[in-house]
Amino acid sequence: MYLNLLAIDLFLLAEKAVLILIVISVSLLVAMYETWGERKVAAFMQDRRGPNRAGPGGLFQPLADGLKLFAKEEIIPTSSNRLLFILGPGLAMLTAMMTSAVVPWSSHFNMFGRHVSMQIADVNIGILYIFGVVSMGVYGVMIGGWASNNKFSLLAAVRGASQIISYELAMGLSIISLLMVTGSLSLRTIVEQQHIGHYYILLQPLGFLIFLVCSFAECNRTPFDLSEADNELNMGFHLEYSSMKLGFYLFSEYVNVFISSAVMATLYFGGFDIPFVNSTWLADHWGQNALAGLQIVSFFVKIVAFIFFFMWVRWTIPRFRYDQLMNLGWKIMIPLALINMVVTGFIVLLHLYGWR
Amino acid sequence: MQSLTSRAKAVDRKPMTMWEKMYIPAIAKGMSITFGHMFKKKPTVNYPEKTRPFSPVFRGLHVLNRDEEGRERCTACGLCAVACPAEAITMEGAERLPGEENVYREEKYAAKYEINMLRCIFCGLCEEACPKDAIYLSETFAPSNYTRKGFIYGKEELLIPDPVTDPQGFAKARGEHQPTTAK
């Protein structure tokens, strides 16, 4: 019986396995070069040059950093909980990588006589899946902070986790108003709707702003990097970490930045849609494969723009104080998201009952 | 109270207006400033490839000079040691033996010549005191060292390469700004 089952799915299985491999390696590569880009952007914004020793323009700097992290001494505190101490960064990395499963990277290729969809899983709860995985990401922080058996890292873990939970709420609420407009949770459907109509940033500017701010908070990026706060708060929850375990924590942040850029581009900026170009015309004249390739390029341009925006904000806006952070999350973001939700619902209902 | 400078500005403690409380204009302003800085000229000098030019009056590591034929100029008169405010210079004189005319220019020469670079303040008074133009301060820094002993420079370190046998090394050690004092 299961042989039969496998025989049907074998091609699909191979296709998905290859796609997963590609997506994971691409997101790791992007995360790697985000570290380089971050340092370059920081340098340029501060009138410096940035890394320029390893390779042309410092392009091999991430390799050198990775090598350094691998070669460094690995310290596991004797009084720590060994298993959980190792599990923490692994969990952080795992949840960061898992999010990319529902992002549609392009329409589809026609290869080997098959429709090769450029999405690992088109589940009908796409966005909720992302939320589910992100909410599991808190455990990487919490377990790591607790297993270090250090008061400072424990406090930092609590600080970081409560920040992530608080902003998850506002993020979910801002998404709800978008979902009212789209009527679907599947990311592919949302993108296809934007192909035909206009980008949802035009319909949901406030929702986008809230989502943007919340994704800064979710990724622990600078205006909200309270959970690590390298200099004045003892490096936060990864205080006791060293070598590649520390590298995993830092790296998972960059993977998160990449994925949340991809999600924002998908939800509000048309995903893999090429702006001002009629994609059906392109598919007819240049072929579907060329179109899919161009769509990947277009999507990555959007993603890189968002990543740059993340960095730009990081090197402009100073860190919030913790009470300011909580006030912003609970007293401003959530009410704003609720208002946005009510207004959107009102307008959607008006449309439904024939007002144009 | 009178302000200390003309640029002092009173802090505005008015409660923020609604527009200001939104922070978004202020954030946009800050972001535009940082974005503008991306295209500014970088003042950094790529050090090992490019060096910043020294000023003509820069005083670096000492050099014991030779004349055109490669003979040491120093006669161990001790005027530099007298002039030195930090008492960094020690020397011992010796008389030139017959047959050493192509090595030492004068009849007396410095058999031992030491400068303690930890004491030296690079004031350049030794250079001014020297009647034979034998010592001057070049354009290099004293390199770091692991021991204090390593900072006591002897004749091997101080003496300039021979212009006859090693003209390139001589030119390099002499630097661009040559000593201008008497013959």
Place this chain on the structure above:
Amino acid sequence: MGITQVLFWFLSIMAILSAILVVISKNPVHSVLWLIVVFVAISGHYILLNAQFLAIVNLIVYAGAIMVLFLFVFMLMNLNSETEPQKNRWLKIAGVIAGGALLLVMVAALKRADLKTQVAQMNTGDIGLIHNLGMALFHDYVIPFEISSVLFLSAMVGVVVIGKKD
């Protein structure tokens, strides 16, 4: 065995094992972490039943939010064996009896229930899909749903009132 069955057995064993570990773990933080594993396994079961929405909501709400709050409390309390109050032996026996009675009731209730004819809809049912669930909640059962949401709101207001008292 099909893939579904393999997954079912894997998830069931995982759920039961980690549920046992929740109970027998000495360290309360470990208990909470095992409980999270239980939730993940149960979410897997939901997915097998084609109830993806329930699966994810289970993850978000229980594993993602409530368990984090549990973890907060346990991590910040100094739970050592020294500070743990010694429980009365009679209390322990009473606990065992109460638990056993509950088990008995449940077993009896399940024995009476007609389980054999109700086969779970593996992979085919569509009541768990978000569209149908939404229709059921907001169309067929609007009033109970709204009443329960009012209940939640009142609970939230109550918490704020208690918190503001001092």
